[in-house]
Amino acid sequence: MPRTDSLRNLPAVDEVLRDPRLADAIATLPQSLLVEWIRNSVEECRQSILSGRHLDAEAAVQSVAEGVLSQQRREEGSRQQPVINATGILLHTNLGRSPLADRAVLQMQRAAGYSNVEMDLLSGRRNQRADRVCRLLARLTGAEDAVIVNNCAAATMLVLQTMAAGREVIVSRGQLVEIGGGFRLPEVFASSGAILKEVGTTNRTYLRDYEAAISENTAAIIRVHRSNFFQGGFVTEPDISDLVSLGRERNIPVIDDIGSGCVSDSRAFGLTEPSVQDSVAAGADVTLFSGDKLFGGPQAGIIVGRATFAEQFRRNPMMRALRLDKVTIAAIEATTEIHLSKTAAEELPLWMMLAKDADDIRQTCESVLSRLSIPASLKISVCDSISQVGGGSVPGSEIASCAIRVQTSDADQFSELLRTAKVPVLARISDDAVMIDLRTVADTQLDSLSQTIQHALNSTAGQA
Numbered sequence: 001m002p003r004t005d006s007l008r009n010l011p012a013v014d015e016v017l018r019d020p021r022l023a024d025a026i027a028t029l030p031q032s033l034l035v036e037w038i039r040n041s042v043e044e045c046r047q048s049i050l051s052g053r054h055l056d057a058e059a060a061v062q063s064v065a066e067g068v069l070s071q072q073r074r075e076e077g078s079r080q081q082p083v084i085n086a087t088g089i090l091l092h093t094n095l096g097r098s099p100l101a102d103r104a105v106l107q108m109q110r111a112a113g114y115s116n117v118e119m120d121l122l123s124g125r126r127n128q129r130a131d132r133v134c135r136l137l138a139r140l141t142g143a144e145d146a147v148i149v150n151n152c153a154a155a156t157m158l159v160l161q162t163m164a165a166g167r168e169v170i171v172s173r174g175q176l177v178e179i180g181g182g183f184r185l186p187e188v189f190a191s192s193g194a195i196l197k198e199v200g201t202t203n204r205t206y207l208r209d210y211e212a213a214i215s216e217n218t219a220a221i222i223r224v225h226r227s228n229f230f231q232g233g234f235v236t237e238p239d240i241s242d243l244v245s246l247g248r249e250r251n252i253p254v255i256d257d258i259g260s261g262c263v264s265d266s267r268a269f270g271l272t273e274p275s276v277q278d279s280v281a282a283g284a285d286v287t288l289f290s291g292d293k294l295f296g297g298p299q300a301g302i303i304v305g306r307a308t309f310a311e312q313f314r315r316n317p318m319m320r321a322l323r324l325d326k327v328t329i330a331a332i333e334a335t336t337e338i339h340l341s342k343t344a345a346e347e348l349p350l351w352m353m354l355a356k357d358a359d360d361i362r363q364t365c366e367s368v369l370s371r372l373s374i375p376a377s378l379k380i381s382v383c384d385s386i387s388q389v390g391g392g393s394v395p396g397s398e399i400a401s402c403a404i405r406v407q408t409s410d411a412d413q414f415s416e417l418l419r420t421a422k423v424p425v426l427a428r429i430s431d432d433a434v435m436i437d438l439r440t441v442a443d444t445q446l447d448s449l450s451q452t453i454q455h456a457l458n459s460t461a462g463q464a
């Protein structure tokens with residue numbers, strides 16, 4: 001048949017929009033998006049006819065509909081949606097770091113409509129945004145005051161710009177870190193306008209190095225926590241209290257960027273991270289940390305310290321660009337209240353997951369396994385696993401855990417099946433096997449998890 005006949009079989013947009021295969025897509029997607037995909041798909045079909053493919057009218061509609069569905073799948077893959085984290089990495093930056101407490105989620109929902117984000121209801125007057133949560137954070141950490149911004153990178157930027165634009169900030173060469181996702185300390189300095197004054201060497205910096213670098217152009221001393229790597233061997237650096245003594249003696253403020261923001265006692269879980277309270281108690285003038293690392297809250301940068309500095313940060317015009325919205329403030333407030341009432345172990349998902357016992361996780365793995373019908377071609381077992389804190393905190397942390405291990409001829413393909421399922425499951429690949437670590441899976445997710453695993457098993461067995 002000549003090509004022109006086949007080209008005549010290409011469907012009109014309206015015709016495709018009536019195709020029952022697209023009913024779901026039509027019910028859920030904006031029409032303009034759908035029409036664009038149909039046009040793309042018709043164009044692809046036209047090209048394939050021009051290069052010699054023959055299609056009757058029915059085959060043409062089918063081909064266009066399939067093209068639309070595949071564009072929909074691509075769209076779904078990039079749509080932000082709930083996923084099951086079975087990687088065993090508690091603070092997985094690509095999966096949104098810390099999951100929020102129920103109480104925080106409820107408060108976010110309550111704040112989503114109109115809420116008095118900048119109004120004191122008793123006086124009816126405008127007040128400082130996040131006024132109450134900042135007071136709670138000060139109470140929690142023992143600091144005089146607090147300021148909250150979009151994330152810890154924003155906090156660093158605001159602090160450096162306010163305290164040190166055009167002047168020098170002394171930092172150890174061993175602390176010029178890259179945290180990931182574009183946070184490289186020297187670049188943050190450059191964009192804040194503060195001048196980086198490096199002292200010491202990669203592995204050894206002494207208090208006298210800081211002392212020798214002080215000049216009339218010194219605005220501050222900063223200590224940056226090496227969040228995502230560790231140094232061992234021939235290393236030395238002064239601790240925060242030494243820096244504070246020097247700062248007091250020379251009248252220079254000390255900034256402590258501790259990153260992970262541990263306010264509960266992480267030692268109970270065998271982890272050692274600098275705590276916010278320790279930093280404040282040691283006398284740091286300004287302490288910075290992330291809201292969504294060990295603090296267990298939403299993405300935010302929390303600054304605590306002396307009231308005079310907090311006031312300067314608030315007055316910095318940049319604050320207007322970095323300020324948080326009402327929904328995030330609500331989540332920080334709820335999370336702070338949980339820490340204050342010392343119920344983190346019962347309320348914060350992060351701390352609940354950290355506290356799980358490896359034997360209990362093993363039992364959960366066995367119970368999920370017993371629900372699956374396993375094709376003869378696949379080997380599945382329950383085995384030891386190692387969970388990690390992740391998210392640029394507690395580098396090298398190894399927490400004994402347990403996982404469902406799926407041995408297939410193609411681990412990448414199996415993990416893709418899990419990832420692209422209706423309820424996506426993110427697993428880890430280790431020694432060519434897929435590891436589904438249940439430390440980071442909530443009990444309420446176990447049914448969906450089993451269904452997704454079963455679906456992947458069936459698809460794999462179908463192909464074998």
Ligand SMILES: *Cc1c(COP(=O)(O)O)cnc(C)c1O
Nearest residue numbers: 151152153225227258259260290
């Ligand atoms: C994680 C981290 C940051 C960046 O925090 P974000 O909240 O991700 O912006 C900055 N400094 C240190 C020491 C960190 O660990």
